[in-house]
Structure formats: C-alpha cells, structure tokens
Amino acid sequence: MSSPRARHLALPQLTLAALEWGEPDAPPLLALHGWLDNAGSFAMLAPLLAQRCRVIALDLPGHGHSDHLPAGASYHPIDQARTVLAALDALGLRRCRLLGHSLGAGIASLVAAAAPARVEHLHLIEGLGPLGDDGTHTLQRYRDALAAPPASGKTLRVFRSIDQAASARAIASGLPAELARPIIERGLREADGGWQWRSDPRLVRPTAVRLAETQIRALLAGIEAPTSLLLSQPATPYLPTLQMEARAACVPRINVEHLAGGHHLQLEHPQAVAQWVLRHAAG
Numbered sequence: 049m050s051s052p053r054a055r056h057l058a059l060p061q062l063t064l065a066a067l068e069w070g071e072p073d074a075p076p077l078l079a080l081h082g083w084l085d086n087a088g089s090f091a092m093l094a095p096l097l098a099q100r101c102r103v104i105a106l107d108l109p110g111h112g113h114s115d116h117l118p119a120g121a122s123y124h125p126i127d128q129a130r131t132v133l134a135a136l137d138a139l140g141l142r143r144c145r146l147l148g149h150s151l152g153a154g155i156a157s158l159v160a161a162a163a164p165a166r167v168e169h170l171h172l173i174e175g176l177g178p179l180g181d182d183g184t185h186t187l188q189r190y191r192d193a194l195a196a197p198p199a200s201g202k203t204l205r206v207f208r209s210i211d212q213a214a215s216a217r218a219i220a221s222g223l224p225a226e227l228a229r230p231i232i233e234r235g236l237r238e239a240d241g242g243w244q245w246r247s248d249p250r251l252v253r254p255t256a257v258r259l260a261e262t263q264i265r266a267l268l269a270g271i272e273a274p275t276s277l278l279l280s281q282p283a284t285p286y287l288p289t290l291q292m293e294a295r296a297a298c299v300p301r302i303n304v305e306h307l308a309g310g311h312h313l314q315l316e317h318p319q320a321v322a323q324w325v326l327r328h329a330a331g
Contacts, residue, residue, distance in 0.1 A: 050095045052087075055104070057138040061121075064135055065113035067091075067105045070098035075329075076144040079105040080132065080152030081231075082174075082312075084247055086112030088230035089149060093314040096322035100329070101145070106135060108152070110248035112234050123251060125151070125178040126259075129158035136166060146273075147171040147325065149314060154178035157268060164272035171325050172277045174284060174311055176295045177268050181258035193256035204249065206242045213243055227315045261291075268298040275302040276328040278321065284311050303328065 052067035067087040077097065081089040087105035094103040107114035109131055110123055117123065132155060136144065145168050148156030153175025160167040181189075207213040214225035214232045221228065236243045259267075277296060283289050296304050305324065309316045 050098060052091075052094065052105075057106075057135055059131065059134045059138060062109060062115035062117065062131075064109065064115070064131070064138075065107040066135075067094070068103065069094040069105075070100075070102040072102060074098075074100065074102040076139075076141050077101040077103050077171075077325075077329075078132070078136065078139075078141070078144050078146055079103060080108065080146070080148040080156050081105065081111070082150030082152055084111070084235075084251060085149070085231050086234045086247075088112070088232075088234035089312070090147075090314060091230035092318035093321055093325075096318060097325055100326060103147075104139065106132070107234075108155070110251050112246060116248040116250075123248075124255070125155055125158055128155045129162060132156075132159050133163060133166070142166065143168055145169045145171065145329065147173070148175060149173040150175045150311065151178075157271065160273050160275075161267045161270040164270070167271075167273040169329060170271065170273045170275040171328065172275065173313055173321065174278070174280060174287060176277055176292060176299070177264040179255075179258055179286070180261040180264045180291075182261050186257075189254060189258070190256050193254040196253050204239075204244045206239050206244055207236075208242045210236060210243060213245075222310065223312050223315065227312065230315075265295060265298045268295055269300070271299050273301070274328070275299050276324070277302060277304045278313060278324055279304065279306050280310055280313055281306040281308050 052069050055066040055068050057064040079090045086107045090105040097103050110116050143166050146156040153172040154177055157177045160170050217228050217232055218225040235246055237246045296302050307313055314321045
C-alpha cells in the first residue's frame with residue numbers, strides 16, 4: 049500500500065492539513081471525510097484510486113491535523129463548503145472530482161451546488177446534502193444549543209494507549225477498531241499520561257439551526273455534475289430510505305447504488321468502493 053504525502057494548505061483564516069496519494073499530474077480528486085473522522089478515513093481506499101487519480105484527502109477544520117476555528121466561528125456545513133472552495137483555490141484546482149463520506153458527502157453536495165463549474169463528478173458515500181430539519185425538533189434543538197456550556201472549559205479524556213482509544217471509538221461508532229485504526233491514529237495527540245483526541249470539542253456541541261429539508265432539496269436541484277451515490281444496506285438510521293430517495297430525485301444526473309455493509313463502506317469494502325468510484329469516473 050503506497051504511503052501518502054503530507055500537505056498543508058494556508059487559507060486566509062486557518063491552515064488545513066491533507067494527505068495526498070498518486071501522481072501530481074493525474075486527474076485530481078478531493079476527498080472529504082465524515083464527522084469526527086479525518087483524512088485517515090480514506091487510507092484504505094485512496095491507494096486503490098491513486099492508480100488513476102491524484103487523491104487529496106483533507107482534514108476538515110477542527111478535525112485531524114487541521115486548525116480549529118477561532119472563537120465565535122461556526123462549523124455549519126455552509127461554512128465548511130466555503131472552506132472547501134478556498135482549499136480548491138489553495139491547491140490551484142479550477143475543476144476536480146469530489147468524493148465525500150457522510151458529513152463530507154453533505155459538504156461536497158453543497159460545494160457542487162454552489163460552484164457547478166468546479167466539480168467534474170460528485171461521488172457520495174452515505175450522504176446527500178447535510179442533515180436537515182423538518183421542524184419537529186427545531187425549538188428544542190435551538191434551546192439546547194444556546195444553553196450548552198462552552199466546550200473550551202471541558203476536560204478532555206486521556207487514554208492510556210492508542211488501543212484504549214480505539215476501543216472507545218469502536219464502542220461509540222460501531223466501527224471495528226482495526227478498521228478505524230487509520231482515523232484513530234491520525235486523530236490522537238500525545239498528552240500527559242497518554243493520548244487525547246485532536247478534534248475540536250466544539251464539534252460535539254448541539255447545532256442551533258439546521259437547513260430546512262425544503263431548502264436542502266432546492267440546493268440539490270442545483271447540482272449539475274454527474275453524481276454517484278453509494279448507500280449502505282441496511283440503511284443507516286439517520287439516512288432513512290424515503291428521505292434519501294426524495295433527495296436523490298432532486299439531483300438531475302444521479303446514479304444510486306447500494307452495498308451491504310455499515311456506515312464506513314470505504315473502510316469496510318475498499319476494493320468494492322474503489323471499483324464503484326473508478327467505474328463512474330470512466331463514465
């Protein structure tokens with residue numbers, strides 16, 4: 049398996065970290081990971097894609113080795129989409145393929161809707177648009193978010209070993225520790241007495257306001273790039289089948305496929321996911 053090259057992208061407000069595989073002159077593919085993951089999410093998949101692509105996997109702000117946002121700034125998907133567009137500028141990419149998983153798929157969808165000319169093809173794993181709001185829990189979510197104490201004063205847990213952190217992550221996510229290892233190792237930093245997560249504690253704070261489902265569908269209708277969506281079977285609980293079908297119906301040029309497995313398909317079945325990406329990349 050080929051080793052990635054470490055990258056750092058200096059943006060106006062922060063510095064993003066990234067991992068890169070493949071030849072520098074190969075067709076570029078920018079990969080965006082899921083919530084509380086990092087570029088290690090693509091450690092199994094990217095070397096398989098690097099035979100035909102230059103794969104650049106970002107650490108999104110607040111994740112992995114990227115900077116945390118300054119006080120008062122927001123991790124809302126709309127703001128993350130703006131950051132990804134700035135990253136494309138920093139990389140000198142006027143146009144590329146986008147690959148997103150989960151949260152990254154939601155952000156990639158928003159990027160494709162915002163700047164159609166910059167996205168050649170959209171590959172989405174377990175996500176199409178950001179988490180939405182049907183109004184059922186809007187008021188309570190808003191109250192909870194504004195009542196939540198500042199995350200800056202929270203004491204971070206210290207793990208005695210990487211294995212202990214891996215076990216904790218496996219319990220929380222359901223992803224076997226051996227599969228999550230690339231994410232875990234990149235997501236930890238040494239601390240007194242052991243290891244702590246690098247990610248910004250503010251990422252686990254409640255979100256005050258989500259986009260309404262009607263707004264999300266209107267944005268998805270603006271995606272012009274050919275789009276490939278890969279969903280797990282059985283369906284992930286927070287990606288209900290009827291909702292995903294309704295969203296997919298908004299995207300003009302979309303192909304939807306299913307693969308038996310869990311939420312992190314790119315770690316569970318990297319060969320099958322690589323074949324899926326490359327098959328659509330050739331289309």
